[in-house]
Amino acid sequence: MKPLFTFNNSKKAPKNDQPDRAVPVSRPLSHSLEANLLELQQGVGKSSDVVFRRIGQITDKFPLALVYINGLVNSDKVNQAILQPLTESTDLKEKEMTAEAAFNLIQDQIVKVSDMAELKTFETLQASLFEGNTVILTEGMNRALAADTAGWEKRSITEPSSHGVIRGPKESFTEDLRTGTALLRRRIKSPDLRVEEYKIGQRTQTSIAIVYLKGIADEEVLAELRRRLNGINTDRVLGSNYIEELIGDGGLTPFPTIQNTERPDAIAGGVLEGQIGILIDGTPFSLLAPSVFFNFFQSVEDYNQRFDISSFLRIIRYLSFFVSMMLPALYIAITTFHQEMVPTTLLVSLAAQREGVPFPALIEALMMELTFDVLREAGVRMPRAIGPAISIVGALVLGQAAVQAGLVSAAMVIVVSFTAICNFVIPAQTMANVIRLLRFLMMLIAGILGLFGIMSFLIVLLIHMAGLHSFGVPYLKPVAPMTPRYLKDIFIRAPHWMMKTRPKIAAAQETQKQSSVPEVKPADRSSQHKEDDSP
Amino acid sequence: MIQKISTAQAAMLVFNAIAPTATVVLPIILGTYLEQDSPIGILFSACVGMAIAALIGSIIKYNQGAPFLEWIGKRSSRWLAVVLGIFLLQYYLDASAAIMREFVNFLKDNVLLQTPVFVLVGTSLLIIIYAAHKGIEAIARVNSILVLLYLLFLPSFMFGLGDYLNVHRLLPMFQHSFASVTLASLTPVAWMSEVSILLFLAPYLKSPDKARRIGWIGLLFVTVIMQIIMLTTLMTFGPEYLKSSTYPGFVTFDIIHFGNFWENLNIVFISYWILSVYMKLAMFLFATLECFKQTFRVRENGPYLIGLALIIAAECLFTWKQPAKLNEFNAQGRFPVYMLINVLIPLSIYLCCLVKRTVAKRKGQAA
Numbered sequence: 025m026k027p028l029f030t031f032n033n034s035k036k037a038p039k040n041d042q043p044d045r046a047v048p049v050s051r052p053l054s055h056s057l058e059a060n061l062l063e064l065q066q067g068v069g070k071s072s073d074v075v076f077r078r079i080g081q082i083t084d085k086f087p088l089a090l091v092y093i094n095g096l097v098n099s100d101k102v103n104q105a106i107l108q109p110l111t112e113s114t115d116l117k118e119k120e121m122t123a124e125a126a127f128n129l130i131q132d133q134i135v136k137v138s139d140m141a142e143l144k145t146f147e148t149l150q151a152s153l154f155e156g157n158t159v160i161l162t163e164g165m166n167r168a169l170a171a172d173t174a175g176w177e178k179r180s181i182t183e184p185s186s187h188g189v190i191r192g193p194k195e196s197f198t199e200d201l202r203t204g205t206a207l208l209r210r211r212i213k214s215p216d217l218r219v220e221e222y223k224i225g226q227r228t229q230t231s232i233a234i235v236y237l238k239g240i241a242d243e244e245v246l247a248e249l250r251r252r253l254n255g256i257n258t259d260r261v262l263g264s265n266y267i268e269e270l271i272g273d274g275g276l277t278p279f280p281t282i283q284n285t286e287r288p289d290a291i292a293g294g295v296l297e298g299q300i301g302i303l304i305d306g307t308p309f310s311l312l313a314p315s316v317f318f319n320f321f322q323s324v325e326d327y328n329q330r331f332d333i334s335s336f337l338r339i340i341r342y343l344s345f346f347v348s349m350m351l352p353a354l355y356i357a358i359t360t361f362h363q364e365m366v367p368t369t370l371l372v373s374l375a376a377q378r379e380g381v382p383f384p385a386l387i388e389a390l391m392m393e394l395t396f397d398v399l400r401e402a403g404v405r406m407p408r409a410i411g412p413a414i415s416i417v418g419a420l421v422l423g424q425a426a427v428q429a430g431l432v433s434a435a436m437v438i439v440v441s442f443t444a445i446c447n448f449v450i451p452a453q454t455m456a457n458v459i460r461l462l463r464f465l466m467m468l469i470a471g472i473l474g475l476f477g478i479m480s481f482l483i484v485l486l487i488h489m490a491g492l493h494s495f496g497v498p499y500l501k502p503v504a505p506m507t508p509r510y511l512k513d514i515f516i517r518a519p520h521w522m523m524k525t526r527p528k529i530a531a532a533q534e535t536q537k538q539s540s541v542p543e544v545k546p547a548d549r550s551s552q553h554k555e556d557d558s559p
Numbered sequence: 560m561i562q563k564i565s566t567a568q569a570a571m572l573v574f575n576a577i578a579p580t581a582t583v584v585l586p587i588i589l590g591t592y593l594e595q596d597s598p599i600g601i602l603f604s605a606c607v608g609m610a611i612a613a614l615i616g617s618i619i620k621y622n623q624g625a626p627f628l629e630w631i632g633k634r635s636s637r638w639l640a641v642v643l644g645i646f647l648l649q650y651y652l653d654a655s656a657a658i659m660r661e662f663v664n665f666l667k668d669n670v671l672l673q674t675p676v677f678v679l680v681g682t683s684l685l686i687i688i689y690a691a692h693k694g695i696e697a698i699a700r701v702n703s704i705l706v707l708l709y710l711l712f713l714p715s716f717m718f719g720l721g722d723y724l725n726v727h728r729l730l731p732m733f734q735h736s737f738a739s740v741t742l743a744s745l746t747p748v749a750w751m752s753e754v755s756i757l758l759f760l761a762p763y764l765k766s767p768d769k770a771r772r773i774g775w776i777g778l779l780f781v782t783v784i785m786q787i788i789m790l791t792t793l794m795t796f797g798p799e800y801l802k803s804s805t806y807p808g809f810v811t812f813d814i815i816h817f818g819n820f821w822e823n824l825n826i827v828f829i830s831y832w833i834l835s836v837y838m839k840l841a842m843f844l845f846a847t848l849e850c851f852k853q854t855f856r857v858r859e860n861g862p863y864l865i866g867l868a869l870i871i872a873a874e875c876l877f878t879w880k881q882p883a884k885l886n887e888f889n890a891q892g893r894f895p896v897y898m899l900i901n902v903l904i905p906l907s908i909y910l911c912c913l914v915k916r917t918v919a920k921r922k923g924q925a926a
Contacts, residue, residue, distance in 0.1 A: 219577040361671070366825050473682065475826060476670050479833045480686055483701070485839075487686075490700035502699035505565065506707075 051146045062090055067150055074153070079110050083502030086116055086126045089161045091274075096156035096393030097174025104160060105136040106158055106171055122374070130160060131169055139172035151229060178203065184286045186453065190432055192328040196286040201231050201305035207288035208303075211293065216240070222253050230261035234292070235301035242298060245314055245495045249300055264309040264535050274492050278461055280454040281494035283312040283319055289323045296537075297526050314494035316501050318514045320452035321345070328518045335516035342450035342515065351443045351458045352393060353470035355436070356385045361474030380430040388432050392440040393464065395422065400444075485534040502527065562696035563765045571706040571753055572699055573612075573777025574784075576766045576842050579835040579876065580661050581750045581781065582788055584889055585636060586808050590801030592743030596735045597789050597801070601606055604744040605782040611902055612778055615755050616771025628853035631908065636917075643904065644854025650900040651847040652867070656754075656874035657885065659683060660842060662836045663875065664882050665806065669739065670829060680872050683840065688716025688868045690841035690861065695763045696843060705831075708779075712831060713787065717813030723816070725795040745894045745900025747785075752901035756779060759846040759853075796810050844868060869887045 054060050061076060068074045074204045077090040088110060092102060110116075113134050116126055131140055141157075143149045146165055156174025179205065184196035197204045205219050215239040223229050234249060252271040261267060263282050272279045273520055285291060286308040290303040294312040302311035312319075326334040358365055358372060366374065381388060398419035406414055423441075426432045442461070450456040462485070469477035492499035502510035510527045512518035526537045564572070577706065588599040622630040628647075628905060629800070632640035663679045690698055737744075752773045758884050788808045792801060801807050809825055809832075816822035847867050848860065879885045 101759050211780055365826050408666050473674065473678075474671060475830055476679075476833060477682075478639060479830045480682055480837070483837045484689060484833050486688055486701045486704065487690045487697050489692050491697035498700070499702075501698055505568065506703060 025102060043378055050456065051160075052144060052167060053146065053149070053166045055164055055166050056090060057161055058074065058088055060168070061091075063146060064091060064149065067146060069154075077107070081109070084138055086123065087163045088130075091153060091156040091161065091174065093153055093156070095446045096154070096176050097158055099172040101173045101175060102136070102158050106160070106173070109134045109136055109391050110160075113236040117400070118485055118526040124160065126339045127162055127165045127169070129165065130162070135160070135169070136170040137173065141170045141253040143170050154229060154495075156269070157385070159493060181207070187285055187287050187324070187451070189323075189328060190326045191436055192287045192324055193287070195288055196287055197308040197310055199306050199308055201233055201303055204288070204303040204310060205233055205235065208292055208295070208301065211288060211292040212237070217295070220250075222246060224256050224267070225258055225261040227259040229260055231305040232261070234545065237295055237298070240296070241300050245294075245497070246300060248495050249302075249313060261304065261306075264304050264311055265515050266300075267304060276317070277488065278458045278494060279317070279489060279492060279499070280452070280458070281313075281318065281492065283315040283452065283497065284309045284454065285312065287324055293324060301408070314497040316494060316497060317499050318503070319449065322513070322517075323451040327520075331517050331519040335518075338515060338517060340451055341451065344446035345455075348443055348446040348450070348456075349463055349465060350478065351446070352389045352439055352463060353466040354475075355439045356467055357470040357474040357478055359404055360386045360471065368508075374433075374435055377435050381433050382430070383432075383438075384471070388436050389440070389467055390434055392426075392436055393443075395462070396440055396444050414507065416463070487545065501543050517528075561616075562694045562763055564695060564763050565765050566769045567774040568699040568703050569757070569760060569764055569770075570780070571703045572760065573757065573774055574706060574780040575702050575835055575838045576756050577750055577753050577777070577781045578784055579832060579839045580658055581747070581785060582667060582808050582832075583806055584661065585747050585750065585785065586630035586789055586792060586801060587805065588746045588890060589743050590798060590807065593735050594798035594801065595730065595793055596732065596740070597743070597793065597798075598786055599733070600733075600743040600747060600835040601782060601785050601789060603740055604747035605752055605778060607744070607748045608706075608754060608773055608778045608781075612754045612757075612773050613754050614775025614902070614905055614909060615757050616774050618905055618912075619761045619764075620756060620768050621909070622761070622914055624761040624764055624770075626762050626849075626853050628850070629657055629856075630798035634912075639856055644850060646904075647900065648847065648850045648895065650855060651843060651850055652874060655840065655843040655847055655871045656890065657811070657879060658836070658840055659871060659875040660885055662833075662840070664885070666833075669806070669809065670833075677876060683837070684868050684872050686837055687840045687844045688864060690837070690842040691864055691868075692737060695760065698838065698841050702842075705834050705838060708831065709784070712774055712828065716812070716815065717787075717791070719817065720791050720795060721809065723814060724791065726794060728794050728797040729790070749893045749897035751778060751781070752858070752897045755901035755905060756842060756846050758905070759849040762849075772874055806857060814883035820822055844871070847871070870898055885908075 043249075051063075058533070064075065073094045075090075076095050078089040079090065080086070087504050090102070090106060111128070115128075115129055116134075118422055123130075131142075141152070143152055143159065146535070149168055149170075152170040153159055156172075156176060157170040158173045160169040160171065162168075178200050179198045181195050181198055183194045187196075195207060197207065207215065214237065216228075218238050220234045222232045224232050234246075234253070236246060249271070253267075256267075256270050258270065268282045268284065271282070282302075283290075283294070289372075291303075291310050291312060295301050299312045299314065302313065304310065306486065312360070321338060327339060327517065359378070363371055366478075371432070378385075383391070395418075399414070399422075402414055402418075403411055406542070419441075423437050427434050427437055447456050447459060450459065466478060467479055471482050473480065489499050490504055498505060507527075512523050513527075524537055570819065585601075586597070589600045593600045608914065618627075628640045628644045630791045631643060659680065662683065663676055666679050667674070667676060692699075702852065754777065757770055757774060764773070789813070792811045795811055796804075796807070800810075804810050809829065812825035812828040813823060814822045817824075844864070848864050851863055851867060852858070852860075879888075
């Protein structure tokens with residue numbers, strides 16, 4: 025079926041809708057050093073951070089020039105590994121030396137940098153400069169050398185700020201892509217771990233790496249991801265959400281179809297389950313695809329503590345999801361339309377509280393919810409020093425004063441507060457935000473049509489989610505369509521020794537996570553350890 | 560890519576194509592004729608339903624899950640397929656309108672007493688249009704979640720009624736004649752014949768050769784649920800109440816309470832029932848659209864889907880305005896119409912196929 029609305033994302037962007045391109049058609053380098061330098065200077069303009077360093081006089085047989093961008097390179101490395109060897113080399117001054125031989129000599133012997141590349145066009149040369157490389161241009165050669173001297177200031181690895189855990193690794197990704205891939209390599213020491221890199225954004229040329237396990241990740245999903253990444257036609261990628269929105273499924277759906285996290289163990293876990301990690305240079309937040317609805321209720325903490333408490337917490341999360349989405353709406357529906365559901369004593373108590381309130385339950389709830397969202401947004405933006413003060417004013421003073429002034433009932437304050445707390449239980453912020461939005465719609469419809477409205481809204485949501493896919497994987501999988509053996513890690517978290525196979529994603533083969541033959545039960549395992557320990 | 564549904568999903572679709580309205584309407588119809596023998600009526604109608612499911616399944620197996628009317632057109636004549644298609648389209652439009660009216664009447668009587676009917680119809684219409692637009696895969700997925708929720712509701716229902724059940728209210732058994740059982744079972748049989756919706760779901764089945772099994776499993780579930788509701792209602796209130804209440808099944812829900820803190824739980828069950836009816840309506844709208852597309856050989860969905868839904872809404876609002884008229888149709892008119900469309904026409908087609916196959920075999924042997 026064709027979608028009702030089509031979202032004009034990059035995958036389907038018409039060809040005439042190209043952003044203006046900064047990079048013109050490919051231009052080859054000249055044999056003249058001066059011409060190359062002039063062209064390059066014209067290309068980058070009068071940028072004060074671009075350094076042009078000549079070595080030797082113009083009358084020399086092989087004058088050279090180094091070009092690099094100050095701040096993007098490690099100055100010590102440039103001085104010690106390139107500049108010093110070049111200036112001290114006597115071989116370059118031999119009379120029989122040809123330009124080709126000099127070029128090879130610089131590449132193979134003189135420059136002490138491990139990662140060297142040859143460049144033939146101005147475009148690759150410019151791109152190489154922006155990567156933090158030092159470009160070496162020589163007279164008489166229409167090729168240049170790029171030495172990897174990247175060394176800009178980087179933030180060190182810190183504890184994740186958005187996904188904290190009690191028992192688990194305390195590392196998070198940084199803004200540096202290479203640090204991210206290294207953190208993953210440290211966790212998955214397998215030759216099957218593949219890292220494919222893309223440059224996306226005509227002006228930002230942001231590096232993006234997709235990380236997957238060969239033989240575990242589904243080839244169809246991989247192909248689709250590559251197609252979508254290659255189809256992106258934008259001039260900028262400044263964060264993970266740019267990519268998430270440009271390659272995500274569902275058009276205008278509020279539901280996320282790609283997970284984001286700053287935890288390397290979460291990405292590693294996903295990759296080991298057959299998902300594909302997407303790391304983006306310049307942001308500590310990485311993406312995981314395909315992601316289904318139930319992935320957003322799983323936390324890395326679940327796997328770092330015992331299965332029983334993890335299962336309990338997961339059930340709490342699902343309950344919180346429903347409470348967070350529906351509690352204010354149910355309160356409105358019951359107090360407005362279905363009072364007969366409430367026991368008489370409770371009904372009398374609620375009626376007494378609402379006696380002086382001048383607004384209908386819907387308006388009362390909307391006011392309180394909006395106030396809470398204002399406070400929450402203020403809490404995020406305000407300076408940290410005054411945060412607690414605002415929280416006290418918002419939560420205590422405003423709430424208490426509103427009840428005493430008779431603007432809202434005490435029961436409504438309890439409902440809104442509990443709803444807000446439940447919202448924080450959901451581990452994925454993207455999913456929690458969806459619920460925030462849906463809650464308002466549900467409250468409105470509950471105020472108009474009561475429980476019938478709530479049920480109608482729920483069925484619309486269910487149908488919507490049932491029709492959603494993430495890279496070809498049904499969004500409600502493995503519940504609808506139902507695959508009972510994959511439910512071990514959905515509503516509960518079964519013990520690790522029970523989860524022997526990884527869930528089959530799309531058309532991929534179901535693969536073994538743990539050996540099933542011979543089956544080793546926990547009791548047997550402990551006795552096995554004792555035997556191993558014995559001398 | 561054509562959407563596909565599994566055998567289990569299809570069986571659940573059959574279940575929800577019958578159960579939601581059957582649980583509301585049938586207890587009173589059966590109770591009027593059979594009183595405490597009503598469960599026998601359900602069993603009798605289930606047996607006939609199984610036979611109808613076998614017939615429908617055989618046709619689907621025979622045509623290998625091909626679109627029904629296109630297959631008829633190829634096997635006989637295009638015009639026959641068009642005429643048959645118009646008949647079926649009329650049936651599906653009528654059936655959908657009747658279901659919607661039953662739904663709206665129930666809401667008006669029990670849930671939203673002040674809300675105008677057109678608001679309820681309009682809301683329902685928008686939802687089923689959206690569901691049918693999303694396709695049978697999405698409908699089947701949501702439907703399977705709802706059916707699985709029975710696992711949650713049934714135990715709490717039985718637990719809640721535990722104190723009120725009195726087996727003696729089922730006695731004396733077998734007091735009614737076979738003629739009464741047959742008479743009482745006519746309307747339930749008409750309901751069971753709705754299994755024929757499989758004819759229009761067939762192109763979307765992953766295994767069309769299992770269509771018979773799909774029908775049987777779906778009907779078995781319907782029978783079990785109907786028996787539970789009928790038996791609990793009888794054991795709670797007795798046969799006399801069954802005849803006097805408009806919605807006896809739901810009144811049973813009404814008396815369930817947990818402790819002193821949660822009472823009048825019928826609204827919870829009604830909420831669940833609302834979701835089930837949406838699924839049924841979505842399925843029927845989808846089948847109506849399929850019938851329309853196959854009859855008039857159109858490929859587009861959008862405009863026709865909205866058009867057909869509006870016809871259903873108009874029929875629901877104006878043809879079945881009087882509840883008494885709808886009840887009369889359910890009691891008397893439904894059986895002949897449903898038998899003609901869901902049983903006699905498929906049976907004729909199946910017999911024709913058998914005859915053709917036998918003739919072809921004989922010709923082959925002679926050659």
